[in-house]
Amino acid sequence: MKKPEKIRILGQWAKVQYVDLTKGGEAVGEVLYGDCDVATRTIRIEKSLDDNLTKRVIKHETMHMKLGLSGLSEILTDEQEEAICVLVESD
Numbered sequence: 217m218k219k220p221e222k223i224r225i226l227g228q229w230a231k232v233q234y235v236d237l238t239k240g241g242e243a244v245g246e247v248l249y250g251d252c253d254v255a256t257r258t259i260r261i262e263k264s265l266d267d268n269l270t271k272r273v274i275k276h277e278t279m280h281m282k283l284g285l286s287g288l289s290e291i292l293t294d295e296q297e298e299a300i301c302v303l304v305e306s307d
């Protein structure tokens with residue numbers, strides 16, 4: 217799989233970086249998979265993930281970016297936003 221290095225989200229380009237996230241990121245269970253920084257339009261994905269998991273985490277973090285860019289995240293609790301993103305990543 218060719219990993220995308222940028223994704224267009226709500227008309228804006230977001231960078232996608234594949235990095236070692238052991239220094240911080242979003243915890244899924246005990247594993248750090250990805251994070252999303254709306255201010256810098258940057259999504260970071262744990263580089264050791266396989267293709268399927270990489271796709272899932274990109275979907276998940278893209279939804280965080282959408283909610284952030286649209287302003288919807290302002291009216292959601294962290295738990296509500298996370299539940300939406302988990303739903304979106306699921307097939």
Ligand SMILES: [Zn+2]
Pocket residue numbers: 242276280298301
């Ligand atoms: Zn999340």
